[in-house]
Each structure stands twice: as structure tokens, then as C-alpha cells.
Ligand SMILES: [Zn+2]
């Protein structure tokens with residue numbers, strides 16, 4: 001089959017690789033009908049995230065049709081059935097899965113020992129996303145093996161198109177969880193750093209959950225425009241001070257809720273701070289850049305909540321712990337517990353409350369994947385979200 005394969009920093013190729021096979025009774029094989037490139041794939045492309053190996057198949061946002069099932073699927077999935085696959089692989093039986101904490105499933109990471117060493121405890125296995133999270137082959141391919149497929153799937157109604165439901169596997173529930181864990185109240189101002197695909201889903205989720213006003217911070221004009229189209233007030237942080245504008249918009253009090261939809265490759269608009277983080281990162285004293293986190297802690301209203309869906313991989317430096325503690329801020333983070341939210345979100349799409357396909361700017365064939373990675377990373381051609389068809 002054809003698949004997008006990681007070969008090294010900024011080196012992803014469309015290769016011919018062996019077709020996946022059923023390896024376990026609970027596996028299913030799907031024929032991919034649509035897949036997407038995610039912002040967190042760029043952390044692998046730029047090689048900020050450790051634990052990739054030559055030959056790894058990329059991709060954790062995908063959907064398709066069941067072509068084969070293991071003996072343990074027991075009729076839960078049928079040949080020809082269409083499913084979206086959540087990026088977090090879940091067993092559905094462990095203590096964490098039973099509590100709905102799916103992204104920290106205790107059984108789906110087959111490289112549990114490495115994760116135990118790196119993080120203290122393992123987290124869930126993820127598709128196409130480093131050997132720290134299981135090294136499972138990803139979905140930017142013609143076919144994918146889905147482990148624990150009797151639980152690791154989202155069923156979608158026939159009347160909805162692939163593009164309407166594809167993002168149920170990651171960015172829509174990721175934006176939703178980011179907003180839910182900010183515990184939004186009708187009087188809240190919610191500030192969101194990053195108007196990329198996750199930021200876009202987050203802002204619409206925050207409005208659906210009843211925020212008074214949502215403010216999006218970015219410097220890319222087309223992303224700010226898409227945020228305004230979704231109902232947000234925008235701040236262009238290359239032109240104006242985020243802190244001053246947020247204080248102005250909240251009568252000097254600061255936003256009650258701050259959401260980091262950027263993560264570890266943050267670019268500080270303050271040149272000196274950015275240079276400091278780049279240097280520390282280059283000499284491995286710091287693996288992730290913290291400019292968004294610092295700004296959120298500084299500007300957030302005391303007793304507020306910081307919600308962090310943005311991906312971090314390792315260490316960060318110069319976190320203003322004094323401000324965080326004295327202001328009494330709550331920090332909520334995590335990879336997304338996808339299946340915890342998707343029944344509700346499928347209904348909201350079906351009801352017409354939201355159509356997540358608004359975010360798609362580029363459609364291409366799988367073979368064009370390598371160039372689309374570059375287009376997306378460089379934000380060329382107004383690129384916000386790429387969908388590939390094998
Ligand atoms: Zn993703």
C-alpha cells in the first residue's frame with residue numbers, strides 16, 4: 001500500500017510499504033477514505049518530538065471503511081461499515097478507561113516501559129505518533145490496523161459526509177475538551193492563544209458552551225479572519241500587545257479563562273524572550289518553548305483557569321510559578337479523551353450546531369502529502385487544514 005513515511009527531520013515521503021495485517025483478535029483493518037495533517041504532526045516533521053524511527057507511518061486523524069475484523073470484534077463492527085478512528089487507542093476495560101480518562105488508558109501503549117521512564121507512568125497508545133506512545137502505524141495511508149477496534153472507533157451516521165465527521169477523531173473533541181475543562185460561565189471572557197485548527201474548534205466550542213466573549217490571539221491574517229468568522233474578537237500579536245488588549249477587553253480584570261492552543265513550538269512576539277528559548281532548546285536545556293504559558297499566567301484573572309490542549313513533549317524553563325501560585329490559578333491539561341465527548345459531538349454536527357469542515361482549506365491526494373506538509377508548516381497559500389484522500 002501507499003503511505004506517508006517519516007524518514008527524518010523535514011523528510012516525509014510517500015512510499016510503498018507492506019499492507020497491515022490482523023495481529024490480535026481485537027484488531028480491525030480499515031481502508032482509509034480520508035485523513036488529515038494535524039498541527040501536532042508538525043512537531044514530528046520538525047523533529048521537536050523525540051522517539052520517531054525511520055519507516056514510521058504518519059497520521060492520527062483518519063477514517064474509513066472496515067475491510068477485515070479479528071475474531072474478538074464479535075459483530076461490534078461489520079465489513080463495509082464506516083468509522084472515524086480516535087487518535088487515542090483505548091482498551092475500554094482498564095481502570096482509567098472505565099473512568100472516561102481514555103487518553104491515559106493503561107493498556108494500549110505497547111511501549112509502556114519507555115513511557116513509564118519518560119513520564120513516570122504510561123499514557124495511551126497513539127496512532128502515528130512516536131515510540132513513546134506505542135509506535136503504532138498511522139493513518140496517512142491506504143490501510144490501517146486499528147488495535148482494540150471494538151472500542152477504538154466512532155460510529156457516524158450515513159447522512160453526514162466524510163469531511164463533516166473526520167475531525168471527530170481529534171481536533172473537534174480536542175477543542176471541545178479544552179473549552180469544557182475551562183469550566184466556562186456565562187460571564188466569562190475566554191482568551192485562546194493560537195488560531196490554528198485546534199484554536200478554531202476551541203473558540204466555536206467556547207461559544208457553544210456559552211462564553212460571554214471569546215478572544216483569539218495569533219499573527220496569521222487568514223487564521224484571524226477565520227476566527228472572526230466564527231464569532232471571536234481577534235488580537236494580532238505581531239501588531240499589538242496581547243496583555244494590553246486583553247485588559248482593555250475585560251475592564252482591566254483579565255480573562256477568566258486562558259487556553260493554550262499552541263504548545264511547544266510557541267513563537268514569542270518578544271524577540272529577546274524567543275531568542276532565549278530558542279538557544280535553550282538548541283542546547284537541550286529546554287525542549288519546549290514557554291512564551292504562551294508565561295503570557296497566560298501573567299494576564300489571567302486571579303482564580304482563573306488555564307486549559308492546555310497544546311502539545312508539550314519535555315521540559316520548559318522560566319515558568320513564573322510565583323504568579324501561578326499567588327494568583328490561585330488552576331491548570332488543566334491533557335491529551336484528549338476523545339470517546340468521552342464524541343456521542344454528544346456527533347449529535348451536534350447532525351443537528352447543524354456546527355459543521356467542522358469549515359476549517360478545511362486544502363484538499364489533495366495522498367501522494368501530494370509530502371508537499372502538503374511543507375505548505376501547512378510554512379502556512380503558505382493561506383493553508384489552515386489539509387485533507388488527503390488515498
Ligand atoms: Zn492531532
Ligand SMILES: [Zn+2]
Nearest residue numbers: 091094097105
Ligand atoms: Zn484502557
